[in-house]
Amino acid sequence: MSKVLSPDWRNGGFGVYVHWPFCQSKCPYCDFNSHVRREVDHAAWRDALCREIDHAAALSGPRRVDTVFFGGGTPSLMHPDTIAAIMQRIATVWSLSPDAEVTLEANPTSVEAGKFQGFRDAGINRVSMGIQALNDPDLKRLGRMHTAREAMDAFDVARRTFDRVSFDLIYARQGQDRDAWKSELNQAINLGLDHLSLYQLTIESTTRFGELHARGALRGLPSDAHASDMYFDTQEIMDAAGLSAYEISNHARAGAESQHNLIYWRYGDYAGIGPGAHGRITDGKGNRLATETLRMPEEWLNSAKTTGHGYLPTEELTSHDQAVECILMGLRLSEGINLERVRRLDANFLNEDALVSLTDGGQVSVDADQLKITPRGRPITNAILRELIA
Amino acid sequence: MTDLSRIRNFSIVAHIDHGKSTLADRLIQSTSTVADRDMKAQLLDSMDIERERGITIKANTVRIDYTANDGNAYVLNLIDTPGHVDFAYEVSRSMRAVEGSLLVVDASQGVEAQTLANVYQAIDADHEIVPVLNKIDLPAAEPDRVKEQIEDVIGIDASDAVMISAKTGIGIPDVLEAIVTRLPAPTGDATAPLKAMLVDSWYDAYLGVVVLVRVIDGTLKKGERIRFMSNNTVHHVDRIGVFRPGMQPVDILGPGEIGFLTASIKEVRDTSVGDTITTEKKGTEAMLPGFAPSIPVVFCGLFPVDSAEFEDLRDAIDKLRLNDASFSSEMETSAALGFGFRCGFLGLLHLEVIRDRLEREYDIELITTAPSVIYNVYMTDGSMIELHNPADMPDAVQVDRIEEPRIKATILVPDEYLGDVLKLCQDRRGVQLDLTYAGSRAMVVYDLPLNEVVFDFYDRLKSVTKGYASFDYQMIGYQEDQLVKMQVLVNDEPVDALSMMVHRTRADARGRVLCEKLKELIPQHMFKIPIQAAIGGRIIARETISALRKDVTAKCYGGDATRKRKLLDKQKAGKKKMRQFGRVEIPQEAFINALKMDS
Numbered sequence: 001m002s003k004v005l006s007p008d009w010r011n012g013g014f015g016v017y018v019h020w021p022f023c024q025s026k027c028p029y030c031d032f033n034s035h036v037r038r039e040v041d042h043a044a045w046r047d048a049l050c051r052e053i054d055h056a057a058a059l060s061g062p063r064r065v066d067t068v069f070f071g072g073g074t075p076s077l078m079h080p081d082t083i084a085a086i087m088q089r090i091a092t093v094w095s096l097s098p099d100a101e102v103t104l105e106a107n108p109t110s111v112e113a114g115k116f117q118g119f120r121d122a123g124i125n126r127v128s129m130g131i132q133a134l135n136d137p138d139l140k141r142l143g144r145m146h147t148a149r150e151a152m153d154a155f156d157v158a159r160r161t162f163d164r165v166s167f168d169l170i171y172a173r174q175g176q177d178r179d180a181w182k183s184e185l186n187q188a189i190n191l192g193l194d195h196l197s198l199y200q201l202t203i204e205s206t207t208r209f210g211e212l213h214a215r216g217a218l219r220g221l222p223s224d225a226h227a228s229d230m231y232f233d234t235q236e237i238m239d240a241a242g243l244s245a246y247e248i249s250n251h252a253r254a255g256a257e258s259q260h261n262l263i264y265w266r267y268g269d270y271a272g273i274g275p276g277a278h279g280r281i282t283d284g285k286g287n288r289l290a291t292e293t294l295r296m297p298e299e300w301l302n303s304a305k306t307t308g309h310g311y312l313p314t315e316e317l318t319s320h321d322q323a324v325e326c327i328l329m330g331l332r333l334s335e336g337i338n339l340e341r342v343r344r345l346d347a348n349f350l351n352e353d354a355l356v357s358l359t360d361g362g363q364v365s366v367d368a369d370q371l372k373i374t375p376r377g378r379p380i381t382n383a384i385l386r387e388l389i390a
Numbered sequence: 391m392t393d394l395s396r397i398r399n400f401s402i403v404a405h406i407d408h409g410k411s412t413l414a415d416r417l418i419q420s421t422s423t424v425a426d427r428d429m430k431a432q433l434l435d436s437m438d439i440e441r442e443r444g445i446t447i448k449a450n451t452v453r454i455d456y457t458a459n460d461g462n463a464y465v466l467n468l469i470d471t472p473g474h475v476d477f478a479y480e481v482s483r484s485m486r487a488v489e490g491s492l493l494v495v496d497a498s499q500g501v502e503a504q505t506l507a508n509v510y511q512a513i514d515a516d517h518e519i520v521p522v523l524n525k526i527d528l529p530a531a532e533p534d535r536v537k538e539q540i541e542d543v544i545g546i547d548a549s550d551a552v553m554i555s556a557k558t559g560i561g562i563p564d565v566l567e568a569i570v571t572r573l574p575a576p577t578g579d580a581t582a583p584l585k586a587m588l589v590d591s592w593y594d595a596y597l598g599v600v601v602l603v604r605v606i607d608g609t610l611k612k613g614e615r616i617r618f619m620s621n622n623t624v625h626h627v628d629r630i631g632v633f634r635p636g637m638q639p640v641d642i643l644g645p646g647e648i649g650f651l652t653a654s655i656k657e658v659r660d661t662s663v664g665d666t667i668t669t670e671k672k673g674t675e676a677m678l679p680g681f682a683p684s685i686p687v688v689f690c691g692l693f694p695v696d697s698a699e700f701e702d703l704r705d706a707i708d709k710l711r712l713n714d715a716s717f718s719s720e721m722e723t724s725a726a727l728g729f730g731f732r733c734g735f736l737g738l739l740h741l742e743v744i745r746d747r748l749e750r751e752y753d754i755e756l757i758t759t760a761p762s763v764i765y766n767v768y769m770t771d772g773s774m775i776e777l778h779n780p781a782d783m784p785d786a787v788q789v790d791r792i793e794e795p796r797i798k799a800t801i802l803v804p805d806e807y808l809g810d811v812l813k814l815c816q817d818r819r820g821v822q823l824d825l826t827y828a829g830s831r832a833m834v835v836y837d838l839p840l841n842e843v844v845f846d847f848y849d850r851l852k853s854v855t856k857g858y859a860s861f862d863y864q865m866i867g868y869q870e871d872q873l874v875k876m877q878v879l880v881n882d883e884p885v886d887a888l889s890m891m892v893h894r895t896r897a898d899a900r901g902r903v904l905c906e907k908l909k910e911l912i913p914q915h916m917f918k919i920p921i922q923a924a925i926g927g928r929i930i931a932r933e934t935i936s937a938l939r940k941d942v943t944a945k946c947y948g949g950d951a952t953r954k955r956k957l958l959d960k961q962k963a964g965k966k967k968m969r970q971f972g973r974v975e976i977p978q979e980a981f982i983n984a985l986k987m988d989s
Contacts, residue, residue: 017948071947172943200943228939249943264948278949290952315952324958325951332946363916382941383916386961 008322009282011341012268014060015067015260016090018049019274020075021297024107027143028208029170029201033276033295034073046082048304049273050089052293055309056271057093059289060281063269065094067101067260070124076106080118086273087123101126101164101259108154108167109146116161126164128197128258129155134184138173143208155191164256166195171234172227173201175220181230182237189241194256198234199249200227231379248332248378265333267326275300275310280317280325288322289314320346327371328385336372354387364388391609391644392465395575399467399488399604399648401517403509405502405860408494409524412556413565414452414470418635420562421454421466451589451602451648452635458570466569467648469589471508476737478864479684480590481508483664485515486680487589487604487648490573492565493540497523497553498530500539500831503802503860509544520568521551527558543828578645583674584608584667588618589648591661593713597629599655603648603667606678610643610651615670619677620662624670625653659715684716686734687795687865688741688844689778691722691759691887692748693730695967695978699754700729706752707731710744717744722779726887726971727757727981732779738844755967757978759887761844766793766868780889783875786926793868794891795840798823800833801851803859808832810854818842819893837866841891876901876930879922880908881974887981897923901931904984911980914938919974 023034057063068090070083083104090096103126104119106112116127131151133139139148146154158165169188171181188196203213203221212218222230238244243251247265250258263270272279272291279291293310294300300310317325323346330337342350355371358364363377363384377384404410454466471477471484485491491512495501512519521540523533533553540548552568554561589602603610610616614627631639632649643649655661664681668674694703707719718734735741741761748754765777768790777783777792799820803811815822815836824835838847843863851859872894877884888908892900901923908921916938923931946954968975 197945199945200940202944224939225936227943231940231943249945261947264946264951267951270948272948276949278952280948280951292952321955324955328954328958329946329951361916379940379942380916380938383938385958386965389958389962 007282007286008267008288008326008341008345009269009280011338012266013066013259013263014063014268015069015263015270016053016056016065016094017260017270017272017274017277017279018068018070018075018086019272019277020070020072020078021275021300022077023072023074024077024145025143026208028212029142029204031204031207031210032073035297037297040077042079042082044301044305046079046085048301048310049082049086052273052304052309052311053086053089053093053271055311056273056279056281056291059283059291059314060094060269060271061284063094065090065096065100066268067263068096068103068123069260070104072105074107075104076112076115076119080115080122083119083124084122103128103258103260105130106154106158107146108151108158110150110154113154113157116157120161125162126166126258127158127162129158129165129167131155131167132170133173134169134187138176141174142170164195165193166197166252166258167193168197168199170199170201172222172230174218176222176230178226178230178233182233185234185237189237189243194243194253195258196238196243196251197249198238198251200231228379235375244334245378246334248381262333265329267322267329288317290317290321320349322346323349324389327389331371331373331381331385334372336370339366339369339371342371349389351388358384358387391580391642392647394578394644394646396462396464397467397576397646398464398490398569398573399469399576399646400490400492400569400573401469401471401484401488401512402492402494403471403505403512403519404494404524405496405499405505408496408499408502408505409556410470410494413492413494413522413524413554414468416556416559416562417454417466417468417566418452420559420566421456450635451633453632453648454634456566456570459567460570464570465647466566469648476735476740478507478511479682480663482511482514482680483587484589485511485517486678487587488515488517489576490518490520490569492522492569493519493544493546494522494524495536495540497526497533497536498528500536501543501802501828503800503833503862506543506800506802507862507864513546518573519546520565520572521546521548522565523551523553524556526553527555527560539828543833576646578605579607580609580644582607583672584610584616584669585674585676585678586610586643586667587678588661588663588665588667590663591655591658593658594652597652599652599658599661601651601653601655601661601667603643603651605643605645605647605649607645607674608669609645610649610667612639612641616651616653616667617670617673618661619666619668620681620683621660621665623660625655628652628654657715658713659711662715684736686716686718686736687840688735688737688761688763689732690735690741690761691724691727691730691732691757691779692719692745693724693727693757693759693887695755695757697728702752703731703748703754703756706748706754707733709752710747714744716740724759724781724887726885726969726976727759728969730757734778738848757887757969757981759981760890762891763795763840763844765795765873765891768792777891780875780891781886783889783891786874791870792873792891793870794873796866796869797838797840797843797863798866799836799838799843799861799863801836801859801861802828802831802833803855805830805832807855807858808834811851811859814847814850814854818847819896838863839869839871839893840865874925876904877924878904878908879920879924880912880976881919881972882922883972884924885971885976888984897925898930901925905931905933907984908980909933909935911984912974912976915974917973 021035102124104124106127106129108129108131134148136147203209238251245251246257269280275297276295277293281289291314292312303310323342365372402410450470452468456464469484471481537548552564585607586603586605591599591601594600612630617624630651631637666677716736719731722730722732767775767777770790820836820838826833873891874894876892878888905921918937919935921933922929967978
């Protein structure tokens with residue numbers, strides 16, 4: 001009954017994610033689905049992405065779209081008219097909320113800054129810039145193609161062009177000490193933005209860094225204890241600046257949060273468009289589907305050309321799976337997760353003993369059925385999830 | 391009943407991989423005992439584990455009909471003996487059941503320690519021995535050098551060794567002729583009361599226990615009532631027969647013949663290897679010499695990884711014991727591991743074989759605790775306790791002294807690794823008894839405590855000699871030493887499954903290494919975990935696993951929901967394999983890996 005009256009996804013909203021899988025070069029820390037190609041047939045990609053939107057809409061039925069996010073890869077390499085065509089298609093097959101948040105990930109280079117006005121005209125109203133570091137030696141080590149100066153210039157253009165601008169920084173880098181990071185962070189705060197994503201450098205096994213790390217050739221990485229200290233330094237500085245974490249690695253002034261990412265974390269529905277994109281779509285019968293597309297750009301494009309989409313067979317999520325996903329995404333948020341909602345999905349999957357001992361230990365708190373990880377517990381979120389669920 | 395002069399009974403003595411089973415297959419094949427289409431490699435090793443490991447656990451036999459060059463038809467009985475030191479007693483009984491042996495030596499590798507042990511058994515049994523050099527077709531073959539080595543090391547004449555390649559079939563007719571012309575015929579008196587040796591026995595789901603027998607005197611007939619002299623039990627013989635290698639019924643087995651009987655015997659433990667079988671009435675008075683019940687020497691705990699599988703484990707152990715009386719088990723409860731069994735084995739290989747069979751044939755994942763030996767613990771009140779499990783060690787103040795079993799180990803090793811082998815033996819509290827050379831190889835004999843050998847001595851030996859050493863041992867008795875029980879405390883609680891007996895002088899070093907290992911093996915928790923090794927109340931080593939500080943901060947977007955959910959599912963499955971100990975989860979592999987020594 002409740003499925004029909006109020007499907008669970010409504011607790012999070014509905015967004016559309018569009019994946020552009022191409023980059024100028026591959027960064028050594030990045031394990032996203034990104035590929036370097038000399039030539040890209042933009043017209044073919046535009047058509048294929050639009051056709052896949054039709055396919056996703058057929059699964060979801062009519063919806064109002066709260067957010068759109070162009071991610072990658074490097075979606076700022078897209079042609080503005082591709083973006084415009086996609087936005088047009090989204091508005092046609094679904095309906096676009098009048099105050100929809102439409103975000104583009106952008107590289108902070110002068111070339112891309114030159115396209116910003118075009119992106120705005122195509123419907124983008126928020127950019128998230130991959131600045132990553134504010135000094136040239138570290139940018140070079142991270143494999144970035146831009147300098148700090150160039151990034152600041154691109155940031156200025158972005159700020160003049162778009163309503164909302166955020167950027168990413170990577171910390172706990174090779175050889176970075178606490179003081180260096182604190183001053184870099186303060187430098188970023190002084191730019192006066194209202195949203196910042198702050199990630200610790202994570203070594204993924206499938207990357208260039210992962211390869212070097214396995215050979216013991218990646219020097220100067222901070223210990224977990226050191227990285228944990230840097231995490232707490234970060235919270236202290238950001239809290240003081242009025243930019244508290246609303247998610248483990250994301251900081252914003254109240255009201256400036258990324259609405260699109262909140263859909264993921266609040267476990268709403270999202271349509272995944274483009275190679276390797278994942279989605280969660282509640283179909284007309286109330287079943288929640290996990291969708292995934294072909295990862296390799298060429299395979300995806302071929303499939304989209306011939307069948308109209310690159311979707312792999314969808315997986316129907318059980319209530320238990322949904323409860324697990326809901327909590328593992330939701331506990332990343334400072335606001336936490338409503339236990340009543342989770343228990344409605346699956347009444348008895350939470351380890352109640354663990355809940356008690358974690359509450360006693362001060363790692364989580366429960367207040368009016370809202371379960372939260374405390375600031376102290378946040379850096380060990382994975383371990384807490386393991387206790388609560390496994 | 392076959393004429394005694396037309397019977398030849400023999401065994402094959404060889405090191406693993408030197409071609410024993412291949413030669414047996416060739417002998418069977420070339421005499422058309424088995425149709426070609428029924429041949430499968432290594433006919434006699436019937437169990438998967440035996441075939442994979444190239445070892446034999448149970449004695450096997452085959453009767454081969456052969457018409458020799460002299461024009462006479464002969465019956466050749468091959469007994470394939472268990473070729474491993476753990477089964478030394480079983481080997482000795484098999485050897486007593488035949489009159490001769492083929493000594494098969496790889497013409498490039500030469501004599502190995504295991505060959506030595508078995509060939510001495512053959513010599514002890516007064517065998518005529520025919521040396522056979524195998525793999526002579528290989529480029530690395532050095533028949534002259536190996537012949538010389540056989541003469542030097544074993545002391546038998548190798549000048550007329552038979553040269554063969556079991557793989558290609560070269561020399562097989564010569565082997566058959568040598569068996570007839572060079573091995574003696576058995577002796578025996580068909581009119582005397584029945585006297586037969588119980589060579590081995592195994593359980594068959596349809597027939598009950600099948601008993602492998604060698605008739606010495608008298609005759610064994612179907613329908614007779616027979617008596618096992620060691621336990622004085624009487625059975626009615628349902629059927630008798632011979633192996634070709636499948637079972638073939640016969641009406642009578644006479645002196646010198648080897649075959650089987652079934653007599654509605656339900657359990658293998660009702661039959662004892664080496665026992666004497668006679669008729670219920672008018673039987674023989676004298677038992678065959680050398681009978682001894684087999685006694686386990688190595689013990690370990692076996693616990694199901696999933697505690698819900700305890701009953702399955704009990705059933706599986708009961709089934710295996712149907713077929714293996716030398717393996718003992720009794721229920722054990724461990725605070726760390728829950729319910730399981732303390733099992734006794736004839737040696738390390740026996741332990742591994744049983745554990746593998748439980749895991750493979752019965753599909754039960756097991757946690758094996760560190761192997762231990764039996765200590766004789768003499769109490770101050772004059773009594774003596776046989777200690778099978780270090781966790782049961784009585785309070786030190788009540789203990790007068792402790793004796794531990796020692797072995798005589800024989801190791802054959804190429805020169806270049808000798809230094810490492812000597813160091814390994816010294817490190818394990820060994821006392822050198824002998825060191826001789828045979829060609830470029832050294833033969834080292836050490837008196838070693840069995841408890842230093844049962845864990846990973848053989849692995850270490852293989853590793854320091856790159857696999858070129860061969861090793862054999864025999865028990866030589868008990869000796870008093872300075873032994874103490876070392877306990878391990880994780881988060882201030884003793885973990886019984888990690889208790890061990892150590893020599894006082896080694897305790898600090900063992901404790902330190904053990905704590906360091908556990909620090910690596912136990913994952914970080916949300917709190918700090920002290921790990922301590924202690925003797926009595928005294929802490930001798932300590933490590934701390936620091937509390938988990940950070941395990942997250944990477945991006946987590948829409949695509950991660952599936953990945954993270956599946957990871958959690960996997961961790962949930964992994965958690966079943968952890969042992970909850972107080973607030974600490976210890977991975978099952980920690981129990982065995984923690985005890986592996988690096989030197």
